[in-house]
Amino acid sequence: MNETVVSMTVNGDQRTGNVEPRKILADFLREDCGLTGTHLGCEHGVCGACTIMLDGRATRSCLVFAVQADGSDVTTVEGLAAGDELNPVQEAFRAEHGLQCGFCTPGFVVSATAFLDRNPDPTDDELREGLSGNLCRCTGYQGILRAVRAAAEATKARTA
Amino acid sequence: MKPAPFDYYAPATVDEAVQLLRDAGDEAKVIAGGQSLVPMLNLRLARFEVLVDIGRIDELRRVEQIGEEVVVGATARQCDIEVDGTVAKSVPLLAAATPLIGHFQIRSRGTVGGSIAHADPAAEYPAVALALDAKLDVAAPSRQRTIDANEFFAGTWMTALEDDEILTAVRFPVWPSGSGFAVEEVARRYGDFAIAGAVVGVHVEDGRVARAAVALFGMGSTPLRAAEAEAALVDSAVDQIDAAAIGTAAVVSTEPPDDLHASSGLRQHIGRTVVTRAVTRALQEAQNR
């Protein structure tokens, strides 16, 4: 088996591993880094459960090979909270019942965090479009939409 | 599902990349952003012995205006195009089409060249390239050539590229002021490939259409230029144009595909609608510029 060494920063820590070129980044994070918060819901780039931040941009980690991320900076759902303090999106998901079974949640939280980073004051259409790349089967998206609206408001209030 | 094994190379130059392609023959595949290719690999619907990743070739990521052209490197990312000032000013149609590609997490990695070289007939960028008469720069070992967009798309996921060729840049002509552009598409869900879509460019002089480009996507095995619609637009007085008639003219000779999500008839129905809407918006924009 032709394995190569990959090395990247994950949630601030340097992580190195031997991987086959075909190993997708999500599996590297889950198996080699032990970060199982990144979930695989389809492995063909539609459901968004595996969304992570790759060099600051929300990315499907099932559509990137670990070798392609060599030298990159990765943030997973485990890296969003500051210690015990949830980030504003996580806090809002909790307050607004934005999750039920929780399987899609890491992808939603990462996507929403990345989305609000670039568009802190979205219109309702922008918000719906921004979250439409993640699938949830439990919530009917009602709590999720409320949560991300609330997170935007909370962030605005904090920075105002 | 997990992909089958492959060898992976990430060359630093175009020369290295095309040499790798030549050495591997038809067992090799170029990967840029990978947002179309990796799903196919993961599902084992496609397999290659060698992947040549052109994502680390710096020269392929440039976006710059040179004279009356905007040159977009093949691996310029969609997320960057979306907010690029030069593109917004000089190729507004490219800027307008970009947010309609997939979702923002896909555009984080998806590239301009990747989308065009993948040649999905329902994708936005191939239609934009076709409508704007873009020039496609292509490199092979010790050989370079330019392919006109209207000769590039050969069929579903098929192009004029040879096995050892890489698309290196797309050159979009800059239209003069007094031009208007619009892209319209209908998909079953936001971010899905369109059932049918249209891109339209018009240049208006003294209240008449001096130049028109209408391209359809999702309406055939390649993006299509709607020559009859363009002919009906050119030389017409803007206030005399019946956009719905242009819509009808655009689809009348198409034979769109029939699939799970849309019959051929529905595609024609929607094709007419998106052309009508895009023509209306493009004409408005041209008059306001």
Next chain:
Amino acid sequence: MSTTPVTSAAARYTGQSVHRKEDRRLLTGHGQYVDDVAVAGTLHAAFLRSEVARAAITELDVTAARELPGVVAVFTSQDFDGRFGEAWHTMLGEELQVPPPLAITDVRHVGDPIALVVAESRYIAEDAIELIEVDLDMAEPVVDFATAGADTDHIVHGAWGFPSNNMVEVPFTPLSPDLDAAFKDADNVVECTIRQNRYVCVPMEGRGILASWSAGREELEIVCSTQSVHETRNFFGRYLGIPEGQVRVTARDVGGGFGQKMFMFREEAAIVLASRLLGRPVKWIEDRRENLVAAAHSRNELGTVRMAVDGDNVIQAITVDHIADLGAYPACPAIMNHQLLPGPYKIPRLGFSMAMVWTNTMGKGAYRGPWMFETTAREMAIDHAARKLGVDPVELRRKNLLSLADMPFTSPGGNTFIESTPLETLEQALEILDLDAFRREQAAARSEGRLLGLGVSVYIEPSSMQAPGLASEGATVRVESSGKVVAFFGTTSHGQSVETTMAQIVADQLGVDYDDVTIVQADTQSTPWGPGTGGSRTAVVAGGAAREAALAVREKVLAVAANVLEAAEEDLDIEHGSVVVKGTPTKTVTMRQVAAAAYRDADALPPELSAGLEATARFRPQSFPTWSNATHVCVVEIDRDTCIPKILRYIVSEDCGRMINPQIVEGQIYGGVVQGIGGVVLEDFVYDSDGNPLTTTFVDYLLPTTTEVPEIEVGHLETDSTTNPGGFKGMGEGGAIGSHAAVANAIGDALAPLGIDVLSTPLGPNDIHRLMVEAGAA
């Protein structure tokens, strides 16, 4: 069983939208779904599945696959022969055996497992699958369930000696003696055939199992994505012929189920056998394509509904001739409940026939309200009748619906409703809508040629049913030495917030803080037996057990505290985790001190008081089922130029009795509604005429996203249930029961001015365009 009100602390938490106990771990990536569990030495599995619908296996050669480096074993049906015993579920009974895990002589649907590879990684296992050579002798499959019953040339289970494709056939059966007369005397008889498409559960986490057989300990340890750890343990105890005590099943977090994970399937069985034969942990994580193609399917039923309507538009009788597609290997007979066809209406007469047919497609399983075709069929038929009779479908419903004033009411199907509010929910939903304003808006839209429609659907939901094993739930509540509380339940929550709602009840009944209660569930070695989480039963049945166990512990706490405080028990109360003497707030003892007295200093207790602070209760509702009810109202506009239906408003008025946690109630409604919306306008599982599935990825099987769902407006009526002391009514499935017909009826109403009579689903743009073309309107 408890029917008289029991003394309890004032409800501090019940009825409040407290924050969920589950959320912190799930939001920070620390959930533990089956694929997150790492056991040293685990092997990974993949299945070779049939790519054709019906064929004989003429050759199966796994030699090359076995030789691939990294492959540990390749199993075919021969390897499992004689290795397993009984294969049935407590709830379904011995008659419904799970078929042998791998195909033996022939394949009967696309996705039918043929061989199992176990390897060092899933990547390698999939490589090996490609090296298996299989030769098939193709046969013509049975795909169309509407004609399968009459097809005697092609028999799905012909190899098992079955003479027809009808698994069950019931000839027309009048349930009312004067049924014929009602139709003869009716001013109007309306008849239509309603078809409901095949759509599927699609939990975001597919199925999955990690099975570890320890030969030395003779123990099987299973981590499973399941709705019922106890049913899973019962199943595998029987399957391997070992006592259940040697099987431990856990499921820390489960990524949705919706009915699909209620039972064990051939795949889980194969993995358990593989682990037992290899003596090593084996993990199978279903991928999305497998989940779509080869995990239990649902819906896909049709019914010809007839209604006898008198001159006052009173519906005098309703009948259905019903056919349901079971696929090749149904998990359970999850089909329409015929007795429930009259639903929440006063319709006095009923009759039905039914056929459950096998086809060469994926087998049927439960999906949130598995019986719900009664609602789809009735509600779509009522709209059809309204169109035929020229009456407003809202008025037709008002005329015929039951209201609280009609209670108790026994339907011709034999159901007795005690405290149901169908008409009241209709009126509340229409008030939220503002029906008059809508009708004006609709008239204006129609005059402009716009297609704006209103759909209504009213249903009554049998929550907490009395299916075998489902009648009761147990709970054990314990105050630990620290004074903190742990409560153990037989549930297997997979999104229902059971840890939260049960903690709310326990905290209230025991008088402690919500944060001081920990819930343990989904572990067969520590929790009371329970049949599983499903059937909208947790609030009623587990909620009842929580209350009774907590009250029993409360009595114990008071007795011990009385001893410590030297006070009479009846003078004591528990507030915020401390026992206080009523009227003497200074005289108090903390739960920790009570616990110390009950455990460490137990020998100082009087002889009539046993040590410890723990109680177990098993609760059974007073009657079955516990009925909840709701009305759904949907407003749709169809863009004539694109044929895309857009849902503009969606309103639910529901009565689930006393709510434990309104936010969680609404979350359940939202999720179910969107599944029904999906099933009409986006989701459709399609086979071609050769039995090939065409919607095998998320690119073609379209789930709703944030851009397709409306804001859902919810109104509540809280009519207490008398089946349980909490006054709860189950409601987990309702959203998915009512929404299919509400959306279909809205689209039907939008298209009605074009002369289109909508009777079948799905209703995506392609279907709408076809209907418009047929009506000459496109």
